[in-house]
Amino acid sequence: MKRPVRALAKGALGPADNDSRYLLDPHRRGLPNRDRMARYDLDAEVDLVIVGAGAGGSTLAQRLARRGWRIVVLESGPFWDPDRDWVSDEAGSHKIYWTAPRVIGGQDPVELGKNNSGHGVGGSMVHFAGYAPRFHPSDFRVFSEDGVGADWPITYDELRPHYERVEAELPVSGQDWPWGDPHRYPYNAHPVSGGAQQAMRGAHRLGIGMRVGPVAIPNGAFGNRPHCIYRGFCLQGCKVNAKASPLITHLPDAIEHGVEVRADSHAVRIEVDGRGRCAGVSYDAGGALRFQPAAAVAVCGYSIETPRLLLNSTSARWPNGLANDHDQVGRYIMVQGAPQVAGRFSERMHMYKAPPPEISSEHFYETDLSRGFARGFSIQTVGPQPIAWAEHVLADGHWGPALREYMRDYNHWFTLGALSELLPLAENRVTLADETDVHGMPVARMDYTQCDNDRANIAMAKQTLHDIWEAAGAQDVLTIDRYAHLVGGCRMGTAPESSVVDADHRAWGVDNLFIVDGSVMPTQGSANPALTVMALASRAADRLRAA
Amino acid sequence: MGGRQGTTPQGRGRYPDYDILENASHWDEVTREVVLSRVHDVPPIRFFDEAQARTLGAFCDMVLAQDREPRVPVLNMVDAKLAAGQLDGFRYADMPEDPETWKRVAAGLDEVAGGSFAALGHDERHAIVDRFSQGELEGGVWDELPCSRAFSVVMRAILAAFYSHPWVWNEIGYGGPRYPRGYQRLGVGAVEPDMAREVDAADPVRETSDRGSA
Numbered sequence: 223m224k225r226p227v228r229a230l231a232k233g234a235l236g237p238a239d240n241d242s243r244y245l246l247d248p249h250r251r252g253l254p255n256r257d258r259m260a261r262y263d264l265d266a267e268v269d270l271v272i273v274g275a276g277a278g279g280s281t282l283a284q285r286l287a288r289r290g291w292r293i294v295v296l297e298s299g300p301f302w303d304p305d306r307d308w309v310s311d312e313a314g315s316h317k318i319y320w321t322a323p324r325v326i327g328g329q330d331p332v333e334l335g336k337n338n339s340g341h342g343v344g345g346s347m348v349h350f351a352g353y354a355p356r357f358h359p360s361d362f363r364v365f366s367e368d369g370v371g372a373d374w375p376i377t378y379d380e381l382r383p384h385y386e387r388v389e390a391e392l393p394v395s396g397q398d399w400p401w402g403d404p405h406r407y408p409y410n411a412h413p414v415s416g417g418a419q420q421a422m423r424g425a426h427r428l429g430i431g432m433r434v435g436p437v438a439i440p441n442g443a444f445g446n447r448p449h450c451i452y453r454g455f456c457l458q459g460c461k462v463n464a465k466a467s468p469l470i471t472h473l474p475d476a477i478e479h480g481v482e483v484r485a486d487s488h489a490v491r492i493e494v495d496g497r498g499r500c501a502g503v504s505y506d507a508g509g510a511l512r513f514q515p516a517a518a519v520a521v522c523g524y525s526i527e528t529p530r531l532l533l534n535s536t537s538a539r540w541p542n543g544l545a546n547d548h549d550q551v552g553r554y555i556m557v558q559g560a561p562q563v564a565g566r567f568s569e570r571m572h573m574y575k576a577p578p579p580e581i582s583s584e585h586f587y588e589t590d591l592s593r594g595f596a597r598g599f600s601i602q603t604v605g606p607q608p609i610a611w612a613e614h615v616l617a618d619g620h621w622g623p624a625l626r627e628y629m630r631d632y633n634h635w636f637t638l639g640a641l642s643e644l645l646p647l648a649e650n651r652v653t654l655a656d657e658t659d660v661h662g663m664p665v666a667r668m669d670y671t672q673c674d675n676d677r678a679n680i681a682m683a684k685q686t687l688h689d690i691w692e693a694a695g696a697q698d699v700l701t702i703d704r705y706a707h708l709v710g711g712c713r714m715g716t717a718p719e720s721s722v723v724d725a726d727h728r729a730w731g732v733d734n735l736f737i738v739d740g741s742v743m744p745t746q747g748s749a750n751p752a753l754t755v756m757a758l759a760s761r762a763a764d765r766l767r768a769a
Numbered sequence: 770m771g772g773r774q775g776t777t778p779q780g781r782g783r784y785p786d787y788d789i790l791e792n793a794s795h796w797d798e799v800t801r802e803v804v805l806s807r808v809h810d811v812p813p814i815r816f817f818d819e820a821q822a823r824t825l826g827a828f829c830d831m832v833l834a835q836d837r838e839p840r841v842p843v844l845n846m847v848d849a850k851l852a853a854g855q856l857d858g859f860r861y862a863d864m865p866e867d868p869e870t871w872k873r874v875a876a877g878l879d880e881v882a883g884g885s886f887a888a889l890g891h892d893e894r895h896a897i898v899d900r901f902s903q904g905e906l907e908g909g910v911w912d913e914l915p916c917s918r919a920f921s922v923v924m925r926a927i928l929a930a931f932y933s934h935p936w937v938w939n940e941i942g943y944g945g946p947r948y949p950r951g952y953q954r955l956g957v958g959a960v961e962p963d964m965a966r967e968v969d970a971a972d973p974v975r976e977t978s979d980r981g982s983a
Contacts (some may be wrong), residue, residue, distance in 0.1 A: 308799075309800040314804070332857045420957065455947065569957050569958035570959075572959075609932045616928060622834075632942070667862065
């Protein structure tokens with residue numbers, strides 16, 4: 223009975239166990255309850271220290287705070303007030319990205335910074351586009367089904383109730399979803415822009431299914447969060463409070479239930495006691511080194527900072543880094559191949575209007591052996607602002623007068639992107655570089671090299687985007703090769719020799735250390751990871767409570 | 770060019786009635802301050818020395834086709850970013866830090882020019898930049914500095930500066946900051962009431978030859 227009732231009540235039912243939407247102010251964007259946030263003393267042990275106030279850490283904090291846990295969240299970056307700190311401008315949004323030094327290597331290095339790394343309370347979801355697709359059931363048994371990658375130690379069915387719960391909390395808008403495990407969304411789909419209409423037309427001519435959504439922006443007001451104004455600046459931080467990020471979807475409720483979010487506090491080491499268990503976390507707060515004792519530690523720093531913190535937390539018991547007896551920390555980091563192809567139309571498209579995430583297709587998501595490679599890709603819209611569009615034009619080989627002319631033609635273009643599932647490889651990894659950052663901590667080095675399966679996947683994805691534009695009647699196309707997202711680096715598994723945490727996110731060999739973020743994912747599908755990171759954190763909270 | 774409403778680089782552009790700065794009163798205060806400072810507060814060159822600034826200024830003009838006034842002061846904007854130590858969050862393992870890359874590019878361009886890059890004629894400068902863009906510069910500085918990556922490092926900063934400037938938004942008819950006022954017309958060919966008419970929309974299929982080949 224539950225599903226039909228919900229279908230009738232689209233947009234009317236919010237989550238019963240998360241009041242964040244009512245704890246916001248309808249006219250101001252900052253968190254009203256920040257002024258009355260709990261403060262814990264450094265000389266008293268809290269139940270849990272969480273490192274990182276992003277998708278994983280914030281969701282975990284909200285869940286456990288409601289169970290009465292005393293929690294401190296350490297966040298390296300600032301506590302944002304969107305009214306004061308964010309701008310409706312591309313170049314001015316630099317500070318919401320992780321811009322501290324990192325080294326990239328391998329044969330196919332992955333550019334970081336604004337592309338995939340967030341900084342500050344809310345984490346990377348502050349600048350994520352907003353796509354919130356689920357993983358498919360097949361993603362959890364990639365090795366069994368396709369003989370590549372890895373199996374997860376959990377199944378899709380174990381995660382499904384948490385997908386549903388998080389979709390109601392963000393909340394997610396979209397058409398009924400036919401792919402993977404078919405499901406509905408709590409909010410109806412948004413209206414789409416002209417370019418997205420053209421792309422849908424092209425896809426349908428080729429028999430490629432295309433749906434509107436799924437997007438973590440309610441189509442309507444949601445509690446005290448206003449309706450989206452379609453201004454297109456999702457990647458620069460939503461000044462409207464319309465697009466979901468944990469800053470507005472989970473932290474207001476977490477703070478109301480006693481969580482302290484300690485911003486501008488960069489964790490440098492997890493300290494251990496004589497038996498090798500976690501004792502708490504040392505962090506740098508504006509040049510002062512402090513120590514927060516805790517009964518347990520959850521690292522939620524994402525695929526680069528989580529391994530970096532563990533690798534830097536050496537001790538007599540853990541000479542190679544915490545929970546790193548088997549040289550697994552930092553390995554199997556993944557990105558998605560994310561080529562983009564833009565199409566030109568004689569009408570004006572204004573691709574920067576409306577949220578960049580509009581429509582998507584998972585038609586090519588699953589393995590089809592006739593393609594000659596394992597796994598697949600998804601197709602989505604992207605709406606580059608001028609700087610990102612200029613990078614796209616440059617990547618196609620144009621500078622000088624040609625660049626200027628293509629840029630003058632901006633309003634006539636619209637861009638589609640693919641997300642290709644690249645496989646987890648042991649040598650794609652995070653290590654510590656020789657140089658140190660302002661905190662005196664070694665910076666992370668990320669090496670990345672594609673395998674043949676990856677290259678074949680990206681090539682077909684790119685060709686498919688070209689085909690869609692051709693079918694839609696585009697007059698010209700421009701292409702850029704790039705990457706998107708980050709997952710893996712501390713994967714979950716069934717044995718310490720091949721993973722870092724178990725199915726309950728507990729680090730092998732350290733019973734009070736948990737990793738609850740995108741780094742635990744053994745594979746990545748061709749879905750944007752944010753929703754799955756939150757669903758994993760929601761499930762991890764249940765498991766922690768049960769333990 | 771006569772009768773153009775808003776300033777555009779070199780007076781080029783397709784939207785003669787459009788001046789994004791007329792919309793500034795609709796922008797939120799924080800955004801307005803950030804964007805208008807790009808027009809009104811041109812920072813002095815502090816990071817580069819005089820010779821580097823001359824070489825790199827000529828390079829920026831070439832890659833952006835800024836061949837006459839009014840020019841967006843791109844090198845000043847890049848210089849301010851480098852002087853402030855603002856980084857982008859990654860460095861290729863085989864590259865120096867971005868600020869050092871910029872200095873080496875300046876030295877490398879002069880080296881290839883056999884003196885001062887800026888003093889060369891247009892065609893010679895164009896030929897050097899073309900080889901730079903193809904990753905084909907060799908010898909001296911370029912034996913130590915991966916050419917293609919260096920091009921991508923400097924272009925990333927140049928494009929970020931140029932396409933953040935409101936004059937350029939006038940040229941390309943971009944809507945600019947949109948908070949608190951958003952967009953309301955989303956369909957094919959739908960134009961907001963405050964956005965200008967377009968003239969001379971070149972059809973890229975028929976007029977590719979006019980674009981030059983880079």
